[in-house]
Amino acid sequence: MTENISEQYRPQFHFTAKKNWLNDPNGMVYYKGEYHLFFQHNPASTDWGDMHWGHAVSKDLVHWQEIAIALAPDEYGTCYSGSAVVDIRNVTGLQQGNFKTLLAFYTGAKEPFVQCMAYSNDRGRTWKKYDKNPVVPSLEKENRDPKVFWHELSHRWIMVLWVKKGDENGIEILSSANLTEWSQESWIGGYFECPDLFELPLDGVKRETRWVILGADGEYQVGSFDGREFKPESEKLKGDWGKNYYAAQTFSDILKEDGRRIQIAWMRGGEYPGMPFNQQMSFPVELTLKTFADGVRLCKQPVREIHTLYEKPLKIKDVDIKTGENPLKEVTGELFDISLDVDIRDSLGFGLRFAGAEVRYRAADNRLSVLGSEIQLQAGTNRLQLRILLDRTSIEVFAEFGSMVFSSCFLPNDNRLLEFFSLGGTIRLVSLQVVPLISALR
Numbered sequence: 227m228t229e230n231i232s233e234q235y236r237p238q239f240h241f242t243a244k245k246n247w248l249n250d251p252n253g254m255v256y257y258k259g260e261y262h263l264f265f266q267h268n269p270a271s272t273d274w275g276d277m278h279w280g281h282a283v284s285k286d287l288v289h290w291q292e293i294a295i296a297l298a299p300d301e302y303g304t305c306y307s308g309s310a311v312v313d314i315r316n317v318t319g320l321q322q323g324n325f326k327t328l329l330a331f332y333t334g335a336k337e338p339f340v341q342c343m344a345y346s347n348d349r350g351r352t353w354k355k356y357d358k359n360p361v362v363p364s365l366e367k368e369n370r371d372p373k374v375f376w377h378e379l380s381h382r383w384i385m386v387l388w389v390k391k392g393d394e395n396g397i398e399i400l401s402s403a404n405l406t407e408w409s410q411e412s413w414i415g416g417y418f419e420c421p422d423l424f425e426l427p428l429d430g431v432k433r434e435t436r437w438v439i440l441g442a443d444g445e446y447q448v449g450s451f452d453g454r455e456f457k458p459e460s461e462k463l464k465g466d467w468g469k470n471y472y473a474a475q476t477f478s479d480i481l482k483e484d485g486r487r488i489q490i491a492w493m494r495g496g497e498y499p500g501m502p503f504n505q506q507m508s509f510p511v512e513l514t515l516k517t518f519a520d521g522v523r524l525c526k527q528p529v530r531e532i533h534t535l536y537e538k539p540l541k542i543k544d545v546d547i548k549t550g551e552n553p554l555k556e557v558t559g560e561l562f563d564i565s566l567d568v569d570i571r572d573s574l575g576f577g578l579r580f581a582g583a584e585v586r587y588r589a590a591d592n593r594l595s596v597l598g599s600e601i602q603l604q605a606g607t608n609r610l611q612l613r614i615l616l617d618r619t620s621i622e623v624f625a626e627f628g629s630m631v632f633s634s635c636f637l638p639n640d641n642r643l644l645e646f647f648s649l650g651g652t653i654r655l656v657s658l659q660v661v662p663l664i665s666a667l668r
Contacts, residue, residue, distance in 0.1 A: 230667050235498040235637070237617045238561050238665040239535055241265075241290050241490075241507040243280055246272050248505040250371075250420060250473040251490045252279055253296075253310035253330050256480045261287055262350050263490065264296055264330070265507070266307060272504040277304040277335065281350070286531045287488065287510045288666050296330065296353045297344055302360065303336025307371045307420055311383075312479045313345075317404045320356075322347045329405060331361070331372040331385070338364035341372045341387065343406070362408050365389050365398060371420045371442075374405070375478055380453025386421040386439075389413065397421045397439065401453065412455040416462065417441035420473040423451065424487055426515045428522065436515055438524055440465060442473045444491070448515065448522045460521055467601050468622070468633035470495050476513070487513040488529060496619060496635030508633050509615055509622060516627060519604075525628035528615060532563060535663040542658040547576075549648045554660065557644040561663035564614040566655075571608070573651030578614065580645070581638035583621045585614065588649065596623050596632035603630070609656075 230236045230244070242248065246268055253264035260283045267280030279297035282290040297305040313320065313327040321327045328346040330353065333339050340360035344353045362372070368390040377384045382401045385408060389398040396415035400408040419442035428434045439456050440446035444465030449458040465471075474491035491508040498504060511526040542553055560581070568576060570589050577586040586595045587610060592603045594610075603610070603626065613624040623632040644660065 231665050233501060235501050235619050236503070236667075237506045237619055238667060239288065239532070239663060240493070240509055240617050240620060241282060242503045242505070243267060244292050245502045246270065246504065247274055248280065248503070248507075249274065249492050249494065250307040251475050251492060251507060252307050252332070254475050254477040254490065255310040255312060255328065256477055257312050257326070257328060258349055259285060260349070261285070261477065262310065262328075263290065263507070264310065267295065269295060272502070277306055279305050279330070279332065283350070286534060287529050288531050288534050290666075293351070296350070297332060300334070300355060302334025302340055302342055306333035306335040306339070307473070308332035308341075309373045309475065310478065311374050311376070313405065318345070318406060320345045320347070325349055329374075331374050333370035333372065334360060335370070338367060339370050340364050341369075341385075356406070358406065361406050362387070362400065365410070366391055369398070373422050373475065375424070377451075377453045382453055384423070384453065386423045388417070388419050388421055388441075397441070399454070399456065414439065414456055417445070418443065420475065422475055423456065424476055425451070426487055426513060428515045429517055430514070436522060438515070440474070444471055444474060446524055448524070463523065465524060466491075466631050466633050467596075467599050468631070469597060469599055470620070470635040471508070471633040474508070486529075489513055489526070491633060493620060493633055493635050497637055498619065499637075506620065506635070514628075516629065518629065523629040526631050527613065527624060527628045528563070528622075532663075535561075535666060536563070537662040537664060539659050539661040542655055545655045547646065547648050547653045547655055549650055552645050552647060553655065553658070554644045554646050557660055558642045559644070559662050560616070560618055560638070560642055561665065562614070562616040562644065563661040563663060564612075564616070565657070565659045566612045566614070567657040568610045569608065569654035569656050570610065571652065571654060573648055573653050575649040576653045577647050577649060578645070579647070580616055580643075581641055583616070583636045583638070585612070585621070585623055586649070594625055594630070596621065597634045597636055599632060599634065601625075601630050
């Protein structure tokens with residue numbers, strides 16, 4: 227894919243299809259040293275429609291190789307979103323050969339929608355549709371996006387599925403012993419499309435865990451799950467404040483010795499005029515749960531594998547910046563990983579600007595804005611740490627230990643100067659690290 231480096235708006239470390247349309251991440255699973263990223267894909271057009279499952283693999287979550295399309299439309303319709311798991315115990319009886327069977331669960335999108343299964347016995351290189359599809363008949367007129375995972379406590383497989391009942395959107399929870407026969411367990415309202423449900427340690431304590439349920443817009447609740455019912459312990463919380471975040475999913479079957487919960491979202495609505503592709507994914511993030519003064523929050527940080535793209539960093543420590551000064555005036559480029567620790571003191575705030583994208587913090591009302599989207603930080607905030615990823619057409623900002631995230635796309639202008647500036651008064655840069663990145667497409 228080296229030719230993609232020169233394409234004007236091709237993201238350099240965010241996944242895009244080689245050609246044509248891409249949306250929801252699907253079937254994210256790890257097996258035999260490979261991360262599999264499937265995705266909603268129209269192989270014939272840069273517009274949405276005619277959904278297949280595109281397929282890419284990576285050994286490090288950064289360098290992706292797009293391979294053959296995995297799933298194509300059939301008598302059940304086009305192939306809408308879903309998930310994948312490794313059938314470790316061969317409960318389906320579908321395994322042939324030495325590799326464990328990979329199972330993909332997806333929505334057959336011909337009304338009434340049904341949930342189907344496909345399988346692979348060659349590490350995901352070729353796929354066959356299950357001959358007894360659908361595995362879940364239509365529950366309601368509108369139902370889709372099955373996410374399947376193993377629940378250790380109840381020793382059963384769980385499926386969470388978006389189902390619209392009457393006028394209310396929600397998540398149906400189903401269970402199975404064999405992955406082919408499913409029983410309804412419970413339903414939780416208030417969520418739309420692409421559900422996910424997973425367990426995380428609280429504050430890094432492995433024996434103290436909570437469950438997180440979320441929908442396509444990134445809103446989530448923290449609570450408990452017994453294999454039948456999710457019981458929320460928090461109100462619904464916002465997961466991303468950016469302009470282009472949707473349909474995030476997490477990987478299944480990551481090795482226990484790794485232990486991370488890794489998520490990728492579709493950066494919906496980005497613009498790429500004149501390009502042979504359309505749409506991109508977010509950069510993979512590791513999820514954690516942390517306790518704050520106002521409760522438990524889901525936090526995100528870029529996966530550590532981004533270090534494979536690092537070039538020599540610029541580091542600044544304990545420097546005062548006055549209005550009109552730019553400590554980054556010699557820094558140019560287009561791909562960056564930036565870590566920033568600022569002491570606001572009595573200043574009016576600060577900003578960071580690049581190629582038309584701007585991050586700005588106003589001290590008067592404690593508001594952080596990214597490309598016009600805003601959040602209010604805790605009152606009295608005098609010290610602010612940010613992590614910022616800049617690619618050719620996207621910016622991702624992580625604030626408050628990653629509990630407040632902006633995922634946004636933009637069309638860059640021709641200015642490649644990186645600028646840090648004070649909004650008035652003197653700002654103390656406690657630390658600033660700017661790491662140029664090489665392209666992941668090389």
